[in-house]
Amino acid sequence: MVSIDLAELSVRDANAQLRTLGEAGEAVEILNPDARHHIGVGLTAPINVNVQGSAGYFCAGLTDQARFHVSHNVGWGVGDNMYSGSVVVGGNAGAIPGVAIRGAEIVIKGNMGSRAGQVMKAGTLCCAGNANFMAGYMMYGGRIIILGDSGERVGEDMSSGEIFVAGNVQDLGSDAMLTDIDSKELQSVYEFLDRYGIKAPKGFSKIVNAGKKLRYGTPETPMRSIPFNTFSGDSAYWNPKVQEDITVKAQSGRYRIRGYGGARPLPHLSDIGFRKDLTQAGADRDVVSTVQMATEIGGINGARPLKLSMPVMIAPMSYGALSRSTKYAIAMGSAMSGIAENTGEGGMSDAQRDAAGQLIFQCLGGRLGWNIHDMRRADALEIYISQGAKPGLGGQLMAKKVTPELAEIRGIPSGIDLRSPSRHPDILGADDLVIKVEEFREATGYEVPVSVKLGAGRIRDDIKIATKDGFDFVELDGMQGSTGAGSAEVIDNVGIPTLPAIIEAIEALEEIDARDKIQLVLMGGLRDGVDAVKALCLGADAVAFGTSVIVAGGCISCMQCHIGQCVTGIATQDPEHEKRYQPEVEASNIHRFLESVRWQIAAITRGLGYDDVTSLNRDDLVALTPEAADITGLPYEPPMADTAQGQVGVTS
């Protein structure tokens, strides 16, 4: 047995040693842990680790195969996201023990804190003492064994899995119920207790999901095919969209769920223009070769940056909302253009990983598809806090889209209306977030950039928090961003538009003299290279395209994303529909679109008199409307509208 003394070594150095010892198959004891955070994070070898004392937050987090024993207490999130392997804690555990585990066995000999086993997928969490409130909150699978009392609201909004309580069941959470135990299950529980040397109680109460809230009573009605441009309604007051809204609500009796972005006019990048006359900007057909566009994102704190051939990346969109073929096509298209793709929620597939040149791996509150192995093969990690289309809300994936294959990669039961939580179990403030970021860095040896996706809300505060919490870059998403499915009321009415979002973000960073301490990627309804250049002029380091990439890759904007029967094979998991989609063909289409963006960025940059995109600045812009002038502080110059907007795209 090798000893690592934390009185002499930092946790970071200790974890690096642990990984090396793990590869060599050496057992390890950790001395003087003194409740430090992140002990053992990122270990993926089948070794024994004995922690002699108490550990802090995320002990054994993001691990696979290792067997941990902690002699005393642990802080929040013991065994976070652990695949296989085990943790035995001799004392008490803080909040969210066993959060998001995917097969591990976690045993707490003392009491455990609130929200035990939140969003766990598989494995066993066992507590010999009492649990605090909301044990099993939003769990998707696995089992929790509590030998003491259950705590309040046990099984709150669990989707699947079982909770066995030997003590008093204080009260049941929403959509949880008591049910009978069969002898086989009981035997399995007793075997587990015996294996960990825990005295078995006489009997158990069993709690499962009651199934009352997992599905809507009435399914979402398919819509008439009103394309998005018509759907947006333009100026007409009682337009086709309003009419359709009312008709659908008359069927379902509730708010509508739909995909795509907001359908009402808001101040946007089209309300600003360029100061110079750009009518000749497209004259040089080889303009791309004359402008420096290569951009590095994510390296400012020493991680290995994304190397983009131009300041553009793909916005996060999930495998789930989109078909596997679509994600594959986007991955290929992004690689052909030398930019980065993003997994969105719901995990990483091998095909996507192999096809994408550079891939950002996104982590959401449900931790669906999140795991240490895919973190290791990602080019950047991203903590999703919220999204521009529906800031502050969780997500919903209709049961029809939750196929066995998709359920497998997300680690959940198939065929349920999947609720993605709106909050992370372990991020309840900026102070927790800093510890989470550190966990990701520990798990990936500080080599991979870590970003945060923020839906525009309280931007001034959020950007400052993101900077202080040590993120490498922010993906800032305005209200014009789209979603695979969201409440139509929220999509249309809630959020901060993209234009004020970038303005406020830059102002906030300047207020704390930190513009060089974080990079900003702007997204939310950006359509082409013209929008991209405007965003860069306003201060973004790069931009991301979502909807326009989908449209380039075959979307006909029929607005049926949420139904799951997408005729183009994009927003569907139905193999019959998906087989219509030709990934290779669409990848080329996406690539050509991205090259048009490249050409536009180059032509405008050149037209503005620069040979490097980093020279673009605010002084290149004017406001075309009084509202945009007010939002941006740019001079209001309406006469420039014609020349600034019109000509660039035409000659390309």
Added chain:
Amino acid sequence: MCGIAGVMYRGSDKAFSTGEALIRMLDGCQHRGPDSTGFALYAPETSGRLKLRFFIDPESDADDDVAIDAIRQRLVDLGAAIEEEARAGDNYRVTILYDGDVQKLSYEMEHAAKVISIGTSLEIVKDVGSAHDVDDRYHVNQFHGTHGLGHVRLATESDVKPEASHPFWATGFADVAIVHNGQITNYWKMRRRLEQRGFEFTTDNDSELIAVYLADKLAQGVKLQDALSTSIDDLDGTFSFLVSTGDEIGYAKDRLAAKPMIMYEDDDLVAIASEEVSLNRLFPGKALNTREPAPGTYATWSRSI
């Protein structure tokens, strides 16, 4: 957006001075708040004397004596006799003999200068930077006393300024201090209620509100533990806070337990902090039998027990 810590010695401060204990605890959780650090320190009461601390603007040109003279003059006008005075870092510290109404004195002084704390036993030291930075400036480690609170802050809603740092003193009430992790969502409603009764607030910070809320109850003769009990019902939001008076220390925690808190108690002391790693800094190499206060609970400890 922060980390909190509190310690109360049952006898005299032993292994570490009260100041040193808090420095260690805050250094242990500095990751929760790198922008500013503060201490509320309690020494045994010196009868009848009030200790006042003020911020003096370090930017102000020439002699700061102008600002200090103004404070002196104001104190004398209000009937206080100055016994001792000193500059410490960017603070002006003065001990006075005063037998008038402390609330009146507090408000008058707040109008004339930036008051950090007023108390017979309490002194607050707070500034931008880490626990060690603040210690270097104000020599907190040399402070021997009976109990104290500490706070590390990650500034978001307001600037990184010494006066926006924590702990907060209950404006108008001697010897009541608070450190708070969380957010009070019915802040304005609660504040207006207190303002209608004549209380003044010097910041828009919700921690100051909790301090004044509790101090008001104490002034009405309510016991600290009963004031904490009603605070859990009256305050809306997420909170884990510690409060201290001349001879008591207490905590309250909201029902959602969104903000962490953990405590350790033995024959010599009571220590409470956001994270166990802070408690362990008082006992290096020792596994502690700690306890996590349950959601929606409160407790107090008194020097007299």
